[in-house]
Amino acid sequence: MLTIGVLKEPGFEPRVSLNPDIAAALVKSNIKVVAETGAGERAFAGDPVYTAAGVALASRQEVLAQSDILLSINAPAAEDCRQMKKGAVLIGVYQPLFNQKLMQEWAVSGLTIFSLDTLPRTTRAQAMDVLSSQANIAGYKAVLVAAAAYPRYFPMFMTAAGSIPPAKALILGAGVAGLQAIATARRLGAVVEVFDTRPAVKEEVMSLGARFVEVEGAADASKAGGYAVEQSEDFQQRQKAKIAEHVAKADIVITTAQIPGRQAPVLITTDMIDSMKPGSVIVDLAAVTGGNTSLTRNNETVVHKGISIIGNSSLAATLPADASKLYGKNVHNFLKILLDKESNLVLNFGDDLVKGACIVHGGEVVNERVAQLLAAPAQG
Incomplete structure (x- = not known):
């Protein structure tokens, strides 16, 4: 069974990447959802609400170790990345065009990174456009x-x-x-x-x-x-x-x-x-x-x-309650193009949205713009 983990955000961030309503929908799709204890408290979604939605609560270390897909709006720390499963998928908003060095470090870690702020601004992408929902x-x-x-x-x-x-x-x-x-x-x-x-x-x-x-x-x-x-x-x-x-x-x-x-x-x-x-x-x-x-x-x-x-x-x-609700819907819609009907992870890089949002995969920075920015100093 696929496991999706929800990490608690840093102290400056009151939002949560997956609210209980969306988590419940994923659980009904035969996906295990595990959330770090207290992940939604500052978004006015306490642990009991997650538990009622069928979400398992765990420590940060346990969430990192168990999850096939990890959700974190902000970039996790380097120590967090070292504790993730090999080949784990991380989804958030990481500003890769500004954080190129971090993307390079993540490539070495063997993770697959999707940054939703790089999605193409197309009609099909509107339902998963976190920039628009938060803007x-x-x-x-x-x-x-x-x-x-x-x-x-x-x-x-x-x-x-x-x-x-x-x-x-x-x-x-x-x-x-x-x-x-x-x-x-x-x-x-x-x-x-x-x-x-x-x-x-x-x-x-x-x-x-x-x-x-x-x-x-x-x-x-x-x-x-x-x-x-x-x-x-x-x-x-x-x-x-x-x-x-x-x-x-x-x-x-x-x-x-x-x-x-x-x-x-x-x-x-x-x-x-x-x-x-x-x-x-x-x-x-x-x-x-x-x-x-x-x-x-x-x-x-x-x-x-x-x-x-x-x-x-x-x-x-x-406005963390509504911001988290809208962000969670965006994430849910993005997950739909990563998962097949049996809720298995299938990365189809022929899909322009999958390709556009993917920054790191297979040990390399695969996003063309980020790769160009990384190469630019060597060319100068």
Whole structure:
């Protein structure tokens, strides 16, 4: 019988990679699920709920030793990897384009590594797209964090004491996080403007009641698998001028722009921040890869001349119950393409999703982009 293990995440991570409902579905499919004691506590899923779902509880060492497939959102420690079964499969979100050396170390260990953040952004992959499910939460929470830090109302108020104008929000990036941020800011009553390099998102932005800010001449992103692409120097200069114009008028700015495997583009300079009104708030969701502002610091709030710059790329984890539920569904859908009808592990590398998410297999780094990054220093 196939055994799937669920590891408890590090102290900074309250989510769990498999919630009890999904675990119960796997158990019904004749799969043994074993979870590290306390794995779901911070996601409001205690051990008794897992036990009721048919999950066996065990120590971390026992989970590592027993499991054919291990689930861990964050990268396990080197000592954990040494205790795993030979040929075990590890599934999580490991940012391999930034952690190439770790991927190389894992290759030596003989593990098979799937990192779900490298899945192709295709229609078929949507049901297992952890980036989208977690970004949706992050976009929602970013606006709530901004509202809590902003010293004024979001909506317009007309009272006997006078009128309060609505907050002006600027969203940079209309991907999943940006679209949810638009919807949330509009629900709270803000006037919303949106910038994105992809003209194709204009209709969706406008359908949410926001104004789309356009800069002509953007590089075609239609073949980038749903990700952002680097832009020409000329476009970047025109983009910078347009963004500066709108940042100066904004009370709230939510930034979401990231390029896989690269530092986040700096879209908001210190001069732009200086042009904002005191009390304005920037929430930077790209903080973990350097941030979209020149002053962003990951996991910190920087106050510059009365403007708060909140760097947080982990907002999804601040709603751990629902974030874990959605992540677990993504994982379950991914497992369906790794297992046959009898719940046996079958790695079909002819499947573009299996191939796209696989980073390490057979003692080698098999992901082309990661392998190229590892080889790059030797070529220089």
